Amino acid sequence: MTAYDYVVVGGGTAGCVLAARLSEDAAAEVLLVETGSALGPPAMHLPVGFPLIPAKEILWSRWTTPQPGTLSRSHHWPGGRVLGGSSSINAMMHVRGHRSVYDGWADNGAKGWSYPELLPYFRRTETAIGRNPALRGVIGPVWAAPTTQLDDGSLTFLGALTEAGHDLTDDINGERQHGAFWCDLAGAGGRRQSAADAYLIPVLDRPNLHLATEADVSRLVIEHGRCTGVEYTSFGTVERVEARGEVILAAGTVGSAQLLLLSGVGPAAHLRDVGIPVLADLPGVGANLHDHLQCPVVFEAGRQLTTSHGFSTVGALVHSGASAVPDVQLMLLDAPADIADVGTPECGHTVAFAHTSPASRGTVRLRSPNPGRLPLIDPNYLADSADVSAMLVALGIAREIGRMPAWGQWGARETAPGKGGDLVTYIRRNAATFYNPVGTCRIGMDDLAVVDPDLRVHGVEDLRVADASVMPSIPNTGVNATVLAVAERAADTVRRDAKRP
Numbered sequence: 001m002t003a004y005d006y007v008v009v010g011g012g013t014a015g016c017v018l019a020a021r022l023s024e025d026a027a028a029e030v031l032l033v034e035t036g037s038a039l040g041p042p043a044m045h046l047p048v049g050f051p052l053i054p055a056k057e058i059l060w061s062r063w064t065t066p067q068p069g070t071l072s073r074s075h076h077w078p079g080g081r082v083l084g085g086s087s088s089i090n091a092m093m094h095v096r097g098h099r100s101v102y103d104g105w106a107d108n109g110a111k112g113w114s115y116p117e118l119l120p121y122f123r124r125t126e127t128a129i130g131r132n133p134a135l136r137g138v139i140g141p142v143w144a145a146p147t148t149q150l151d152d153g154s155l156t157f158l159g160a161l162t163e164a165g166h167d168l169t170d171d172i173n174g175e176r177q178h179g180a181f182w183c184d185l186a187g188a189g190g191r192r193q194s195a196a197d198a199y200l201i202p203v204l205d206r207p208n209l210h211l212a213t214e215a216d217v218s219r220l221v222i223e224h225g226r227c228t229g230v231e232y233t234s235f236g237t238v239e240r241v242e243a244r245g246e247v248i249l250a251a252g253t254v255g256s257a258q259l260l261l262l263s264g265v266g267p268a269a270h271l272r273d274v275g276i277p278v279l280a281d282l283p284g285v286g287a288n289l290h291d292h293l294q295c296p297v298v299f300e301a302g303r304q305l306t307t308s309h310g311f312s313t314v315g316a317l318v319h320s321g322a323s324a325v326p327d328v329q330l331m332l333l334d335a336p337a338d339i340a341d342v343g344t345p346e347c348g349h350t351v352a353f354a355h356t357s358p359a360s361r362g363t364v365r366l367r368s369p370n371p372g373r374l375p376l377i378d379p380n381y382l383a384d385s386a387d388v389s390a391m392l393v394a395l396g397i398a399r400e401i402g403r404m405p406a407w408g409q410w411g412a413r414e415t416a417p418g419k420g421g422d423l424v425t426y427i428r429r430n431a432a433t434f435y436n437p438v439g440t441c442r443i444g445m446d447d448l449a450v451v452d453p454d455l456r457v458h459g460v461e462d463l464r465v466a467d468a469s470v471m472p473s474i475p476n477t478g479v480n481a482t483v484l485a486v487a488e489r490a491a492d493t494v495r496r497d498a499k500r501p
């Protein structure tokens with residue numbers, strides 16, 4: 001059996017950071033195992049190539065269970081199944097959460113994860129030229145910058161946001177983390193920069209960095225309370241590799257919870273139900289699943305506006321109420337969304353809103369002990385009435401922005417939700433994922449926590465989780481920048497704790 005010091009499971013946003021940082025130590029043998037392929041189609045490298053990418057090639061096509069909160073609809077949950085993971089197919093928006101999100105983590109048991117403590121890791125991830133270097137990175141692998149392509153849609157949207165009282169902040173990742181903003185994108189020279197592009201590919205020639213792609217991990221090997229390696233299937237052959245030091249799970253919010261459960265680490269009753277021997281009774285595994293929901297307000301227009309990316313890279317983060325976190329994100333799409341029973345105007349645009357601090361919590365659970373079967377994903381959308389109320393407020397904010405004088409030049413008229421009709425039903429019928437599931441292996445020291453603040457799995461030695469799943473609560477915007485910082489911090493911790501001489 002081949003042995004490595006570190007085995008990183010999942011070559012997505014977090015896995016690429018971990019493999020690159022851990023292999024900086026030339027004496028450490030590092031294996032990165034990814035179920036997807038090493039390369040994707042050319043469209044993957046274009047900004048927002050996502051709609052052009054043939055789905056089955058590099059995508060996880062997961063579906064949620066029917067959601068009572070959204071009129072029993074099942075929601076498509078795509079994810080990247082390729083080196084770079086979801087950072088290879090995402091919308092490239094590079095935004096940190098509001099500082100109060102991370103301070104909340106630290107206040108609730110994630111010691112060491114406050115914003116000031118995470119800031120060095122956020123800075124380490126990026127190069128953000130022209131920004132305040134006290135808050136932004138200057139020599140990190142990810143090139144974070146706003147687009148240089150100005151478009152009429154973004155300028156109009158910015159005008160409307162300002163007219164509605166949402167003033168422009170000079171840097172949403174800087175001092176003032178609310179208001180309208182020009183979003184930094186992760187990319188350089190007009191190309192997407194996934195975590196694989198930024199971190200992994202530049203160092204693939206390191207002799208101590210080993211890569212197994214198209215290698216599907218089916219379980220962690222846990223012996224006498226210690227994780228000693230992983231088992232994966234590659235081209236029909238089952239391989240087992242040993243971890244002399246540690247295994248680090250970075251298979252994403254669904255994948256990491258699924259692998260822990262398949263390996264006998266999780267709520268004992270559930271594991272027994274599906275016929276998996278219980279190695280560690282950890283009730284929080286797969287719990288605390290949550291995600292942002294977005295919803296469209298559609299406008300018919302006399303003329304078609306355009307944006308550079310299919311959506312405007314101008315956005316806004318605003319408050320639905322009195323909370324410290326700006327919990328509503330607003331976006332402009334340069335096409336009218338298709339709304340059931342209303343139809344799609346020929347010409348128009350969509351102002352989309354998302355509630356980004358949801359209270360509803362769901363689960364990831366196994367259907368069977370077969371690793372090939374996708375798990376049951378239940379984000380429990382809109383189960384908490386506070387989320388419904390916040391979505392209603394957010395809808396009001398989006399509609400108000402859509403009515404501002406700045407749109408006059410386009411002759412815009414709202415077609416959905418439009419006049420009449422029940423707005424709660426409209427939201428339940430039309431809300432969809434904003435693609436940011438987190439939380440199934442959350443950090444903490446309470447009975448439902450899965451990992452401790454150093455990301456070690458409670459009750460299993462030499463096993464950590466480091467990806468979007470460890471977040472105790474969701475950042476109030478896209479979570480990719482936070483995943484990069486989580487993985488940077490994790491790599492530091494693993495190297496600090498290294499058992500090798």
Ligand SMILES: Cc1cc2nc3c(=O)[nH]c(=O)nc-3n(C[C@H](O)[C@H](O)[C@H](O)COP(=O)(O)OP(=O)(O)OC[C@H]3O[C@@H](n4cnc5c(N)ncnc54)[C@H](O)[C@@H]3O)c2cc1C
Binds near residue numbers: 013089256468
């Ligand atoms: C369509 C879309 C658009 C998005 N847009 C944005 C955006 O603009 N801005 C933003 O901040 N965030 C965005 N996100 C979210 C962001 O990309 C993710 O939150 C982030 O990539 C999660 O990182 P991760 O490392 O936790 O998981 P991932 O990046 O998903 O990586 C998990 C990896 O593990 C692999 N894996 C899983 N199971 C196994 C197994 N059994 N064996 C081996 N490998 C396995 C997967 O194939 C994958 O490569 C978007 C996501 C999507 C899907």
